[in-house]
Structure formats: structure tokens, C-alpha cells
Amino acid sequence: MEVIPIANRKDVAKLAGVSEATVSRVFNQVGPIREETKTKVLEAAAQLNYYPNAIAQSFAKGKSNNIGVIVPYLPKVRIMSTHYFSELMSGIGAMLGEMGYGLLLLFQSPDEPKDYVQLFRSQKVDGLIILGSKNATGEVEALTRLHELQLPYCLINQTYTGHLFHSIDANHVQGSLEAVSTLIKQGIEQIIFLNGPLEYSNSSERLEGYCLALEQAGIVKNTDYIFQGNYSRKSGYKIAADIAPYLSTCKAIFAANDRMAIGLMQGLQDLGYRATVDYLLIGYDNSEMSRMTTPSLSTVNVPLFDMGQLAAKKILQLISQPTDTFINERLPVTFIERQSSRWGQSPSN
Structure with missing residues (x-):
């Protein structure tokens, strides 16, 4: 895609036939200027679709005291009921409320x-926190404009x-490395990985951790054991039929989030396979549902609430003290x- 240069x-x-100083005076509203x-x-x-860096100074004169939080709109998905988004939003809201800012959900x-x-x-927001961003057409260009203009995001x-x-993240490579290594330490070498879409960087990083765990154990990666869902419980349930034939040789599964892991467990159960009897399973995110399944789901705890709090804190710092620091x-x-992730009764029982 052709990237349009920023004016x-x-x-x-x-284009206006004036000096740069005059342009600055117009946008900063400094001194007398002919209409x-x-x-x-x-x-x-x-x-030219030009937005001056000095726009941040104009906002300082009349702030909305609102921070916009962008979340993806997915039809038929109650996104705010998911552990991932609810925890992030709770962390963001807690920090903004403490500092006297409102939250504008977009x-x-x-x-x-x-x-x-x-x-x-349009002065709707003083800063932006972006959730659900992915490596897709137009996204990098939009973020580049935001960053070039030094706006708080x-x-x-x-x-x-x-x-x-600017980003706040978790160490997903280390998380999946530890999860897969836990299975390998139990003598399991053939491990299935159910990942999310690779347009999300955390999916790529969890795949990297999975591959690193195999490499460190001297196990050759088999791409036939790598499956992809979309982070929903439904996708985990549906893919159970594709994974089931491999359970004769693969005795463990690592899923890139709890929702897929739980859906997969339910799907495999309907096909006659039992967790801790026919296979071991580890999820990711440490959602509330992970403690309610039977058997309870081993998982990787991601400090989502803390990530939301920290992102909100960084945004407020960027508003009060703009900086070039990355x-x-x-x-x-x-x-x-x-x-x-622990064997129960033997499959022969």
C-alpha cells in the first residue's frame, strides 16, 4: 500500500504563500493576524490534511478530560463480557477515575x-488507548500519523x-515457553499448539515461545501440530474435530487463550476424549472460567488489570509532559x- 506523506x-x-512563522502564529493564535x-x-x-504538532498545546487550553479507549466492534460478540477486555478496561478506568479523567468508549x-x-x-479526547489493534491494512499508516504528530496514545x-x-504489553514469549516446557518435563514430546490469528503480535510471540521450548528440549517442530483459531470459545470447540485424530500420538495441547482451551475441552469431550485421561491441556490468560472447568484449567496469568492501569498512567504523563521518549x-x-496439566486416572480405567 502506498503511504501518503504527512504534510x-x-x-x-x-501553498498559502506565507512564511512558516505566519503558519505557526495562525495555529497558536499568537499576535494580530489578518483575517x-x-x-x-x-x-x-x-x-493538505495538515495537523500541527502544536495541536497538543491548543488542547491544553481546553481539555475534554476524557481519554478515548478504542475497542473492536464484533457483531454478535459481547466483547466487554470477556475476561481479556473487562480486566483491561477495569485497570484503565481505575487509574483514570483516580486522576479525575473520564473514559470515552469508542x-x-x-x-x-x-x-x-x-x-x-474534533477535541473529543485528550488521549487514546487502543485495544485490539492488529497488523492489518491501514492500521500502521493510521498509527504512524498519530505518532508523527506526537499526540498522546x-x-x-x-x-x-x-x-x-507506544505500547504496554506482557512477556508472551516467556509465558508460552514456560507452559510448553512444563508439559515437556512430564516426558511429552509431541505437543499440539492451538494459536490465534498471526495478525496479532501476541499470537506470533506465543508461537515463538512454543517453538523455543521445543528447540531447547531438542524436539523437532512439526507444523502439522500447529492449529489456528480466532480466540473464541466457539473456534476452540469447532477445531476439536481436527485435533482429535492426533491425540493417539500427541498427549498434550497448549492453547493461546483460555476461551479456546475451554471450547476445545468441551469439543473433545463430546468426541469421547477426556482431559487428564487422554491428554493434558494448558490455556492462557487465567480467566475466571479457567478455575470453574472440570478439570480446572492450567493457564498463564497475564496481568491485564495492571497493563490497563499502566497504559492509562502513561497516557496521562504524555498529556502533562509531552516527550519524544519511546x-x-x-x-x-x-x-x-x-x-x-497433570495426569489423572489411567486411560485404561
């Missing part, structure tokens, strides 16, 4: 054109190779062992 103050000055000159500058800026369709800057330009649980976007923090994860 700068010099471009506006040239005709002001109109020429604003029309040139609109024609739903965005995956196919909707991305224009994060417009949310600032932060991604959660998504990074982009080759781009220095924000990239990763919080540690912890393996939680429960019944599903």
Missing part, C-alpha cells in the same frame, strides 16, 4: 477506515516490527498449574 508546516506555508491571511492558511492546511469495526487523529482534531498488547509505537514496557507473566 508539514513548510508545505502549508508554500484574509488566516483563511488562506487554514484552507491550505485543510487541502467501538471500531475491523473494516472501518482508521483515522485516530480525527478524534483529537498507547497500544495495549500489540507491537509492530520495525515501528516504534514507551515500550512489558509486564511479567506467571504459569498457574491446576488439574488439566
